[in-house]
Structures are given as structure tokens and as C-alpha cells.
Amino acid sequence: MPTVFELQGITKRFPGVLANDHIHLTLEQGEVHALLGENGAGKTTLMNILYGLYTPDEGTILVHGSEAKITSPEDALRLGIGMVHQHFMLVPPFTVTENVMLGVETLHYGLFLDRESVARRIRDIADQYGLQVDPAARVQDLSVGAQQRVEIVKILYRQANILILDEPTAVLTPQEVEDLFKVIRELVARGVSVIFISHKLKEVMDIADRITVLRDGKVVGTTRPADTSLATLARMMVGREVILTVDKAPARMGPVVLEIKDLQVRDDRKQMAVNGLSLEVRAGEILGVAGVQGNGQTELVEGLTGLRPVSGGEVHILGHDTTHASPRRILEQGVAHIPEDRQRDGLVLSYPVADNLVLNTYYLPPFARGMELQAGAVLASAAELVRQFDIRTPSVLALTSGLSGGNQQKVIVAREFSRPIQLLIASQPTRGLDVGSIEYIHQRLVEKRDQGCAVLLVSPELDEIMSLSDRIAVMFRGQIIETVVGGAATPEQLGLLMAGIHPGEERVPAAVPA
């Protein structure tokens, strides 16, 4: 296999940080080369260098054997290098055709956009690589997975043959991940070379031909999936042994803490997203709600926590009717909430860590006396929580925006666990976190369960649900279609349920999620 590019001794320094330290990396034609590493290991920096967004302080880049100076994304594209960023670069009100031709417009008479010929080429590319894309659709109407395909088409349209995918699965549902992997396999079969950036071990084992692990800006090693294991990769990535499975004793279930009867909650478009859902969560158990994203999980959690009005049904927490209660009254019943999107809902990023640690208790003693905040008590409690929960921050007065994702999540966990709680509602508690932080959060959830707290865990990650839950409720189109015992469920069985199919009545179309 010919080598398409080679990075030699690439070094990039930022003030106070060595982001890339003499990195050597090669990509061969027609391979998927995964860059694996925790958040902040230097993966994205390295790829931004290759894509011309940063210039390296040291080192050379060879593309097809000759040295290349890449100082802008245009340079990169000219060399056949295209990148799909974590956050898509699309204009939502434009059609797929318009987005693809943006910047390289084809014109009639040098004046009018030639949409037809572009659409035709998009269809050709789509057929060739098995990408399902409708050139006439507006990007804002497309699912996230389809938008990602548009990004890939954009790059192929510009005749790039080296594709950099930066955390491409972070925003996808399990089915969409499968679809993406099919596309990637099709691309490499036709000679495209792919760099696949990720911190998810299983995906990398699934899709990569070779895996290079980065840690603290250095290459730890390069290996092939056949020659390694999840545990080995995790150790290379984190730098120590990582417990990938969660050890937990059998649940000692207590009385019912959360009782949901026939709950109805509407989404932003006024559609019934939660439609007659009933569920019970008992003290001392973790009840996992599995399901493909967009089946009403968000609305369920928001309805339970008072953030979204409930249209029908009843919610009782410890016997109190909280169906239409305010968020504060629900919090004061002893409910903790780890929100789905920590930066949007759970934190004020422009606040110091200390303020976020009292975000919902600031008005209670000892943090307030009358209406006056007690800065001393706030800071003392913050210092204690930072120590106890091992939050890595330069100081309790440092801005929360400067913390890594894992540490931001720890701030939320520390805050919620520092109150006396009876019920914990955790929505995607490990979304976007690296292996070390995931392990930590999982341990804390189990610890809370063992202390007799009722835990409602909502997550689209089947692995997470299966390894943590004592019971698993599968949510489909706003309802719980089945509840199974945690240890007894297989991924296949849950996958079918998530697609809305009860085992035993398997008249299944081909597109069943794994």
C-alpha cells in the first residue's frame, strides 16, 4: 500500500502546554487509521495542523512523498485532504446542493448558479459510495446523521481522498453509527484513506485497520485491532489500569420513590413526546431507560424535574404529588438531576467553580443568611467538594469554562451529591467524557444506589445501561414498551426492543441496530 501522508516529528506548543510532542504518523492508501486518546491528548490539534488551521512549531509533513507546506484549509483541500469537524460547517436554511457547492460554485453564463449539474454530481457520488443524500433537501430538516453525510459529500465533491473525521460518532445514534461505518468501509474499499479520531475504544476496534494511541501529546504506540484488546488500549490511553466493567453487589430494593402514571409531555413542537408512560423506581436500585435518542427521553426527564409542563398523568415522589410542581419544589423533595447537556443546563460556564457548586443551594443556610450570601461558607464548601470529588481546577475561583468536560461533570455530580437526596435522575451522565471520567461517574452512581438512593438513568449508550442497571426499561415512541431485569438482557434483545419490536414477533426489516 502506498503511503498517502507522513507526519515527521510534529511539535506544537501552546502557552504553557505541549499539545503535540514530536509526533510521527503515517496513513496508507485505503486504510482507516484511528487516532485514539482522551480529551486533551492532542488528537484534534494534530489534525488541525494537517488541515492547515495551525502551523507546527517543528516537524515536516509529507503528502504523497513530497514535503508540503499547509497553511490553510484551501492548501489542504488542494492536496486532497478534507476534514469533517465535530461541529458541522453547514448553512441550515440552504439545500444540500447549495451547501455542497458553497465556495466552489458552478455557474451558468458566469452569473447564475448551476444547481442541476451539481445535484447530478452529488447523486453520482452518493450512488458510488452508498451515501444516502437528497440534494434538494434543506439541511435544517435533516437528521444529524444525514448532515454528517452531507459533510462527507462536500469533501468528496472537492475530490479529496484523505478524509479526517473528528469524533464523528459523538453526535450519532447507534443506528447512525452503523450507517456511518458502512459508508467508511465503502470509502476505503474505493481507495479513500480515513483518519478516524475518537476516544471510544469499541468503535475504534470495530472500524480501524490501525490504531495510534496519543497521550499527553505523545504517541504511546501504534497497533492493529487483531493484536490488542480493549483493556490494553484503555491502559495505553489512560496510562494505568482501567476497570471497564462495573462491579456491583445485587440491589437491595426499598420502597417506591418515584412513581409515574400515564405521563404525557409535549415537545417543543407541541407533539406528544411522552405519551402515557408509567414507571416505578425503588430506593436502592438503578433503573436504566434505554432507547434510541429522540423517543421522548429528554421530555420525560424535563417533565419529571419540572422544567417542562406536564400535559397529563401523575408523578409522585416519595408520596408527594409533584406533577405540576416547580423545579425548586421538586429539588427540595430530595431530587438530584444530572442534566443531559451539562454546559447548557447544568452549569453557568462564566461563573467560578465555587458558584456552580451552590447553583441550586445558594439560598439555603449556611450559604445564605437572610438575603446575604455567605462567601466564606460557599468557598469552604467548594474547597471541601473539590477535594472530595477530585475536581481538577486551579482554584475554586477559576472559571468553570476553563475546566475539561470530565471535570465540569464532576462539578455537577459534586453539587447534586452534596445535598441529601432520595432520587437521582441522571440523563446521559457520561456523554462526551473520556474513559477515566466515565469510570469515575459510574462508580459514583453505584455508590449512591448502595446508599439507598433511587436512580433513574437515561442513556442512549446501551453499554452504559447494561453495565449499570438493575432493571432496564426500554423507551420507544414515548412509552415504556418493556421492562427487563438488568443481568438477563442481551444486547440483541434490547436492540430489538429499542427498534420497537417485541422478541417473538420478529418480522424484522434488515435495519436493526446492533
Place this chain on the structure above:
Amino acid sequence: MGTSVQKETQPGIGREGPASQPRARNAIWQVLNTLSIPVLALFTALVISAFFILASDPVILAAYGNFFQSPVHALAISWNEVASAYTALFLGAIGSPAAIVVAIRTYLATGQTNGLIQAFYPFSESLVAATPYIFAGLAVALGFKCGLFNIGAEGQIYIGALTAAYVGYRFTGLPWIIHAPLTLLAAALAGAVWAGIPGYLKAKTGAHEVINTMMMNYVAFNLADFLLNGPMKRGGSTGYIPISPDIQTSAYLPKFFPDPIRLHAGFLIALVMAGAMFWFLWRTTLGFELRTVGSNLRAAKYAGINITRNFVLAMALSGALAAMGGAGEVMGVNHSISQSFSPGYGYNSIALALMGGSNPLGVVLASLLFGALSNGATAMQALAGIPIDIVSIVQAFVIMFVAAPATIRFIYRLKVEGGVQAVFTRGWGGG
């Protein structure tokens, strides 16, 4: 914070990203960094305005017509013109340092205060001019802190001034200790109600406060027009001028010095309000709520904070501050209200809040600068014959450069520190 020990024993957990910065080097550097933009903005504005000064003088323009015959002459008279203009501006705004020194010496030697009064008169006038700016700037800044864009400070100033004038002349025979505070409080209350309305509409219906406060300005202006030509019109010789009767002397804000110094208690009250606002925002639970709503509305809801109450509270407090600014002018300076008594305090205050970074101390400093500039403008016109509008141009450029700090950073090649920029208000899309 005691984490260093654990760092060694548990190296992997939640490692900081490469962006983790060394601890902020020192506070002084940060203060300098914060001040650099406004200071450079002022400097740049003065430099650019110099060209307008030159362009406004036909003699200089003529000299440039003959530039190639006598370039030195053109440049020399340009320099003289600009230097004398800015010297006059400085003398008008601050006073003559030499005269101040002499006056202090004379006072110490003889106990004569006349010289002192004359020497400090320009500076005292700058403080008088700054007073309404401080009130209105704090008002807009408080709105920003809750994520609200209060465009309506100008109207709220009028409501405050109208109320103060009415209470000031209508009630007679009250002792000063009751009448003056009553007048100020009535004005603040009226402003609070006036601005609370758009706050309530925003919270309950989502109606954008920018539109509603702006529209309520027109209501306020025309209300003033109606009242000053009708029910509140002054009788007697000034019959056709829309102006209210003079307020009772018992409603005057006290002055500290003999005439001609006009500095009145309003200036102190403005400073106290800045302090009170700081205390309220950063030391009370109500302020914490208000700032949280302004910083992240969704997180505020999540934390159980009542959004409606905070929107209404923020607008009401904002309106009260602006109205006190209007009342201060009535009670401390004019002792009546005329139809056009405000030269746009309310509109400039938006720029002041931005310039001060929505921080009470910053707003006070920015207001002092604006007060000094507008006060010095008069001297510039009188002493150097420069049109008073030049100062408006200086102010406009200061605002422009402060509102778009990227320009200043570009000109002086400043680096963005930390990359986190203050967000003054959420977008215009409502929400």
C-alpha cells in the same frame, strides 16, 4: 486545594485538558489588561478627532491648499490648533493644575477660599455632568446583568424627572428631611413601575424588551410634552416655554460648596448606588439569581430560579436607577423640568454600560470620562473656538472603539487574553 496529593496517586482521572492555564499571574496585570481597551479607545478617538478639528477650520484648510509651497507652516498651525483645542478641553474638564496648586497654597497661607472655588470649579462641573450618566449607566448595566437590553433609560429618566418635579412643587410646607427623600423615592418608584412593565411583558409573553422599552420612550416623551404644555405647565411670564414650575426649596438636593459650584448630593447618591448595586449583585441571593438568569437562562431554570420574578425585578431596579438620574437633575441642578432637559443621557448610558463592562465601578469611571468630556467641550468652544460638536465626535469614536474592541486590538496588535469575552446580553431572537 489539596488535590495535588491525589494527583500523584490517581494520575488518570479527569485529567485537565491542555488548555488548563497557569494560575492568573497577578491581579494588577489583569486590571491593566481590562483598562487597556478604554484608555486606548480614548487615545485613538482623540487622534482621529484631531483631523475633524483641522477640517473644521477654514484657515487650516487653506494652508493645506498651499501645502507644497509651505508644508512646515501647514503642519505647524495644525499642531497649534489641535494642541490648543485639547488644552482647552483639559482645562475645561479638570482645571488648570498650576491654578489649583496656587489656590491651595493661598488657602493654606491665608485661609482664602475664593481661589480654591475658582480653581476647582471646572472639575466640580465635570462631576455635575457625570452624575446623570452614572445613574443611567448603572441602570443599563443592571439590565445587562440579567440578560436584558434596557433601551428605555431615556424615557425612564423623563418619568423620574416628571415625578420629581411634580412631587417637588406640589407638596408644600414639608420639612426638607421628608420632602427631598420623598421626591427622590417617588421618582424611583415611578421609574420602577414604568420599566417593570416591559419586564413583565417579556417574562409572561416573550415580548422583546428592546422593542417595548423603545416604544415606551415615545410614550414618555409625549407624556412629558403633554404635561409640560398642560397640567404641569409653569404659569407667568415664560408662558410659551414647556417647563414646569420650580420645585420647593425643601425638595432641593443639598449642595456642598458655595456658588458658583453646583456639585450636589446627587453625585454622592450616585456613588452610593454604584456601591449598593455591587453589593446587591455579588453579595445577595437575589443578585446571584439575577446574574444567573442573565448568564444562562436554562441553567437558572434548572436551579429552580423564578425567571419571571427576576426579569421584572431587574427591569424595575433598572428603571428606578434611571429615574433617579432624572430626579437628580431636577432636584440638584435645574429645580424644574423642561421638555428637552436631557441631551440623551439615556442613550449614551448604553455605551457607558458597555464601556464599563456592566461593572458598577467601570460604569462610574466611564461616566466620569463622559462628564468631563461634555463639560470640557464648553471651554473648548469658548477658549479655542472649536465647535462643541467635536466632543460629540470624540465621544462617538470612544463608543465605537469600546463597543468593537476588535478594532483597538487590531490597531495596537493586542492579544485576546483567555478568550472568554463578556456576554452583555443574549441575542435578539428573544428567548
